Amino acid sequence: MPLVARGSRALAERSRKGGAGEASRSRSPSSSQCWQTAPRRSWSRSRDGRGRWETVCECWGLAIPVRCAFGAGNEDLRNLSLSGHVGFDSLPDQLVNKSTSQGFCFNILCVGETGIGKSTLMDTLFNTKFENDPATHNEPGVRLKARSYELQESNVRLKLTIVDTVGFGDQINKDDSYKPIVEYIDAQFEAYLQEELKIKRSLFNYHDTRIHACLYFIAPTGHSLKSLDLVTMKKLDSKVNIIPIIAKADTIAKNELHKFKSKIMSELVSNGVQIYQFPTDEETVAEINATMSVSPQVHLPFAVVGSTEEVKIGNKMAKARQYPWGVVQVENENHCDFVKLREMLIRVNMEDLREQTHTRHYELYRRCKLEEMGFKDTDPDSKPFSLQETYEAKRNEFLGELQKKEEEMRQMFVMRVKEKEAELKEAEKELHEKFDLLKRTHQEEKKKVEDKKKELEEEVNNFQKKKAAAQLLQSQAQQAGAQQTKKDKDKKNFFFM
Amino acid sequence: MDPLRQPPSPCSPRPSSPRTQSCEMLGYVGIEAVLDQLKIKAMKMGFEFNIMVVGQSGLGKSTMVNTLFKSKMWKSTLPGLGVPTPKTLQLQSVTHVIEEKGVKLKLTVTDTPGFGDQINNDKCWDPILGYINEQYERYLQEEILITRQRHIPDTRVHCCVYFVPPTGHCLRPLDIEFLQRLCQTVNVVPVIARADSLTIEEREAFRRRIQHNLRTHCIEVYPQKCFDEDINDRILNSKIRQERIPFAVVGADREHLVNGRCVLGRKTKWGIIEVENMAHCEFPLLRDLLIRTHLQDLKDITHNIHYENYRVFRLNKSHVLPRGPGWVNLAPGPAPSPASPQATPRTMKVCRWTQDNSDDEC
Numbered sequence: 001m002p003l004v005a006r007g008s009r010a011l012a013e014r015s016r017k018g019g020a021g022e023a024s025r026s027r028s029p030s031s032s033q034c035w036q037t038a039p040r041r042s043w044s045r046s047r048d049g050r051g052r053w054e055t056v057c058e059c060w061g062l063a064i065p066v067r068c069a070f071g072a073g074n075e076d077l078r079n080l081s082l083s084g085h086v087g088f089d090s091l092p093d094q095l096v097n098k099s100t101s102q103g104f105c106f107n108i109l110c111v112g113e114t115g116i117g118k119s120t121l122m123d124t125l126f127n128t129k130f131e132n133d134p135a136t137h138n139e140p141g142v143r144l145k146a147r148s149y150e151l152q153e154s155n156v157r158l159k160l161t162i163v164d165t166v167g168f169g170d171q172i173n174k175d176d177s178y179k180p181i182v183e184y185i186d187a188q189f190e191a192y193l194q195e196e197l198k199i200k201r202s203l204f205n206y207h208d209t210r211i212h213a214c215l216y217f218i219a220p221t222g223h224s225l226k227s228l229d230l231v232t233m234k235k236l237d238s239k240v241n242i243i244p245i246i247a248k249a250d251t252i253a254k255n256e257l258h259k260f261k262s263k264i265m266s267e268l269v270s271n272g273v274q275i276y277q278f279p280t281d282e283e284t285v286a287e288i289n290a291t292m293s294v295s296p297q298v299h300l301p302f303a304v305v306g307s308t309e310e311v312k313i314g315n316k317m318a319k320a321r322q323y324p325w326g327v328v329q330v331e332n333e334n335h336c337d338f339v340k341l342r343e344m345l346i347r348v349n350m351e352d353l354r355e356q357t358h359t360r361h362y363e364l365y366r367r368c369k370l371e372e373m374g375f376k377d378t379d380p381d382s383k384p385f386s387l388q389e390t391y392e393a394k395r396n397e398f399l400g401e402l403q404k405k406e407e408e409m410r411q412m413f414v415m416r417v418k419e420k421e422a423e424l425k426e427a428e429k430e431l432h433e434k435f436d437l438l439k440r441t442h443q444e445e446k447k448k449v450e451d452k453k454k455e456l457e458e459e460v461n462n463f464q465k466k467k468a469a470a471q472l473l474q475s476q477a478q479q480a481g482a483q484q485t486k487k488d489k490d491k492k493n494f495f496f497m
Numbered sequence: 498m499d500p501l502r503q504p505p506s507p508c509s510p511r512p513s514s515p516r517t518q519s520c521e522m523l524g525y526v527g528i529e530a531v532l533d534q535l536k537i538k539a540m541k542m543g544f545e546f547n548i549m550v551v552g553q554s555g556l557g558k559s560t561m562v563n564t565l566f567k568s569k570m571w572k573s574t575l576p577g578l579g580v581p582t583p584k585t586l587q588l589q590s591v592t593h594v595i596e597e598k599g600v601k602l603k604l605t606v607t608d609t610p611g612f613g614d615q616i617n618n619d620k621c622w623d624p625i626l627g628y629i630n631e632q633y634e635r636y637l638q639e640e641i642l643i644t645r646q647r648h649i650p651d652t653r654v655h656c657c658v659y660f661v662p663p664t665g666h667c668l669r670p671l672d673i674e675f676l677q678r679l680c681q682t683v684n685v686v687p688v689i690a691r692a693d694s695l696t697i698e699e700r701e702a703f704r705r706r707i708q709h710n711l712r713t714h715c716i717e718v719y720p721q722k723c724f725d726e727d728i729n730d731r732i733l734n735s736k737i738r739q740e741r742i743p744f745a746v747v748g749a750d751r752e753h754l755v756n757g758r759c760v761l762g763r764k765t766k767w768g769i770i771e772v773e774n775m776a777h778c779e780f781p782l783l784r785d786l787l788i789r790t791h792l793q794d795l796k797d798i799t800h801n802i803h804y805e806n807y808r809v810f811r812l813n814k815s816h817v818l819p820r821g822p823g824w825v826n827l828a829p830g831p832a833p834s835p836a837s838p839q840a841t842p843r844t845m846k847v848c849r850w851t852q853d854n855s856d857d858e859c
Contacts, residue, residue: 080593084567084761087789089598091544092536094793099535101727104528127524149520156529199812204801347527351534359647370643 103157105208106350107188109240110162111181111232112217113169114139116247121215121306122162124319124330125342126151129308130162139167142180146209161209169228178232185211185239189365196366210362212353213276213345214240217247218301222256224263233273239361241276241353243345244268249303249336250321250328257303264301275300278344279352302337302344305330470495543601545651546792547632549683550606551625551675552660553613556690561658561748562606564761564772565784566595569750570606586611586624607654613671622675629654629683633807653804655795656719656787657683660690661743665699667706676716682803684719684795686787687711692745692778693763693770700745707743718742720791724798737786744786747778 110118119132130149146163163184168177188210195206216233218225236242244264246252252260268275307330311320319330330338345353374394470492477488550558562570570593592605607628612621632653639649657679661672668676679685687707692700711718720734749763749772762771772780787795 080566080568080570080595082567082595082597086565086567086595086597087784088544088546088595088602088792089600090789091600091602091792092539094790095539096532096535098793098797100532104531125526126520127522127526128520130520131518147518149518151520151522151526151528153522153526153528156532158528158531200809201805204797342527347530348534350528350531351538355538363645367643 100155100157102204103159104350105159105161106354107161107163107209107211107213109144109165109181109185109211109214110217111165111168111214111236112247113219114167116217116219117306118164118215118217118247120308121217121245121247121304123308124306124338125346126160132164135164135166137167137170139170141171142167142177144180144184159207163211174228177228178235181232182235182239185236186365189239189362190369192362193366193369210357211240212350212357214242216242216244218244218264220246220248220251220260220303222252222260224260225267230267230271230273233268233275234271237274238364241356241361242273243276243341244301245341246301246303248305250305250323252303261299261301261303276353276356278349299337299340302341304338304341305336306338540599540601542648543603544792545603545605546796547605547607547652547654547656548787549609549625549629549654549657550660551609551612551657551679552690553662554610556660556662557748558608558658558660558690560750561660561688561690561746562608563750564748564780565787566593566604568593568595570604586621588624588628605652618671621671622678626678626682629657629679630807633804634811636804637808637811651796653799654683655792655799657685658787659685659687661687661707663689663691663694663703665695665703667703668710673710673714673716676711676718677714680716680718682807684721684798684803686719686783687743688783689743689745691747693747693765695745704743704745708739719795719798721798724802737782741779741782744779744783746780746783747772748780 108122110122112118114135114137119130119134123129128149128151130147132147143166144163145166146161148159148161151158151160165181171177192206192208192210195201195203214236216229216236218229233242233244246257246260246264249257305321305328307319307321307328309319309321310317311322311327313320313327313329321328321330329335333339474488548562550562552558559570570591586609588607588609590605590607592603595602595604609625612625615621636649636651636653639645659672659676659679661668676685676687689695689700689703689707695703710716717723720737722734722738747763747770749761749770751761751764752759753762753764753769754760755762755769755771760769760771760773762769771777775781
């Protein structure tokens with residue numbers, strides 16, 4: 001084919017002359033169009049300057065590998081090949097270093113009845129003893145208890161938060177059992193949303209408390225899911241990644257276990273509960289899945305046994321539970337699915353769980369919340385609305401409301417002042433009246449007293465007159481005779497009595 | 498940037514709240530596998546990098562980009578080929594996807610032909626600032642949508658390479674004006690272009706003078722001092738800052754034979770200037786800074802600091818600007834918003850200071 005011949009000749013020329021670009025300058029621009037359309041891209045193979053085989057295209061004298069471009073539909077994305085080592089293959093390492101210095105966050109929610117083995121499983125999963133007192137069965141309602149721990153392995157720092165549902169399934173009336181859980185999950189989303197909507201925010205410093213994985217502990221009855229389980233899972237499936245597990249799996253025999261698992265899965269499917277799908281499209285993950293011989297979907301829900309005690313098996317110590325009839329080893333894949341759970345949860349899919357939480361569940365919550373608050377993306381004329389405009393409108397509305405409230409309050413205040421004034425006036429009037437009354441009575445008394453005084457004075461005057469008259473008479477009587485004195489004496493005695 | 502008020506570094510480790518306890522793990526759990534998961538995820542998604550080159554024509558911008566990424570990004574214009582200098586500053590963007598060892602990088606290079614070429618260069622930075630702010634605006638609009646995409650396409654300019662002409666004296670007023678305005682919006686890496694016209698001593702003297710100029714005018718070029726997070730970075734970055742910024746570079750996209758090896762270089766009558774030779778020019782340092790060591794850092798600072806500043810500025814001003822239909826609404830157009838940075842390079846500093854103040858209070 002002439003195309004191929006030209007290409008290889010150009011390469012040969014280039015390596016001979018040692019100068020790139022000589023051949024390319026003679027190319028017409030129209031020839032660059034050939035490799036933009038994918039179907040016409042297969043050409044011959046030849047050796048390039050470094051001795052590697054690659055497909056050669058004739059344009060520009062460069063070898064352009066057959067790969068798909070980013071962002072389908074973008075015509076000006078062209079693949080270029082590099083004629084030397086540029087060095088951006090260190091990019092993933094740079095990214096990983098940055099993330100390592102920041103530390104990672106992982107939040108697990110354990111939902112299950114009291115005593116089903118949640119704390120023990122957490123201890124077993126993370127190979128440590130989290131301080132946890134076992135809960136009683138007397139809780140009046142379901143409450144969530146969150147505890148944070150800092151774990152470090154080689155240079156990876158993990159901030160692990162374990163949220164426990166205390167009192168789940170203990171009440172007689174379990175209608176509202178799921179509500180505190182849903183409220184907690186929503187509260188974490190809300191906190192993140194608030195931080196994201198702030199004007200001055202610091203998302204890179206933000207401690208992410210959103211629940212990344214929910215381990216739902218199913219009681220090992222051997223029959224089917226309880227209705228409480230179904231209801232709770234249905235409420236939670238759109239908010240969090242649910243991974244159902246069968247707890248205390250050492251109480252179920254192997255054949256019963258298989259039936260139990262399929263019954264549970266069929267019930268979940270028939271009730272439309274969406275549990276977390278382990279990603280199988282990634283080649284590397286598929287590899288791991290292949291080494292696990294069967295895909296994890298078949299094993300769901302994982303039947304686990306948790307134990308923190310070590311028993312000597314063979315010549316080493318392993319985590320196990322010792323019974324009189326045997327020893328259940330936690331890390332033995334024949335005994336339980338603990339190893340698979342640990343693999344899928346921590347070693348393979350931790351990042352995917354976090355991403356799903358952020359891109360699916362959080363976005364759904366955000367969308368619902370913003371629509372509820374009245375924001376829309378397009379207004380009736382289907383012109384894109386901006387969040388700012390609606391913010392603005394809401395803000396004005398809010399300010400208007402505030403002003404109205406202020407007015408109301410002011411009016412109320414004025415009214416109350418008036419009332420108080422009226423009251424006070426009345427009181428004043430009363431006081432005045434009282435005062436008048438008192439004054440009057442006082443005056444009356446005074447008059448009375450004065451009258452009495454006058455009377456008394458009159459009496460005294462009378463008496464004085466009488467006394468004077470008497471004395472006169474006496475002097476006259478003395479002059480009249482001694483007999484008169486006796487009569488006077490009698491008169492005097494009579495007077496003084 | 499007020500040196501007394503240090504904003505929190507973009508990538509500083511999260512403070513541990515008093516409630517968290519440190520636990521010892523008694524065995525291997527496998528948490529460090531999350532690093533591999535991160536890598537796989539990153540390689541699957543690919544990376545994006547947007548770089549802008551600014552400088553007068555003839556300084557070798559296109560050649561430099563070609564040399565940096567070892568491919569034909571631009572057709573480098575030879576002088577005398579009759580390409581007329583544009584009357585106004587135009588911005589040209591080209592996007593390429595390059596791949597190396599499984600790592601895909603979507604690289605966008607924005608060129609600014611016509612910068613500083615006119616007789617009257619007043620306000621020639623406006624289109625550039627407008628372009629940068631427009632990218633921020635685009636990202637912001639995507640981010641505040643109700644139903645937003647899983648991965649918002651990142652067209653924000655992560656790094657701006659400013660080419661200083663090798664006069665040998667000091668920075669010109671145009672350079673100083675431009676750098677002052679741009680350093681607050683984007684990461685700027687100044688380089689001395691066409692350094693093969695200066696001898697080593699002249700280069701050092703020129704470099705010292707440029708550093709002095711930058712210090713006098715309070716221009717913070719990348720790597721900014723206030724964003725260093727830990728002691729290692731500080732040591733590394735201060736070494737770069739004190740000794741090496743601005744890099745004296747030479748670009749070449751032709752290969753020549755030197756001592757039997759094929760090297761990129763410029764052939765002159767008095768010798769061959771090798772681009773990759775540290776004794777000849779500092780191109781390897783620039784390449785290492787931009788690509789091999791600090792690329793993620795450039796992106797992080799753009800996202801966490803510059804974009805957030807723009808966002809704060811925008812959301813605060815949104816109730817002042819008139820509303821209008823269209824995509825970039827709430828502002829009459831991207832041009833006035835770079836006009837306001839003329840008024841706000843000082844006020845923006847102040848704004849940030851008071852906001853940092855309030856941040857400390859919360």
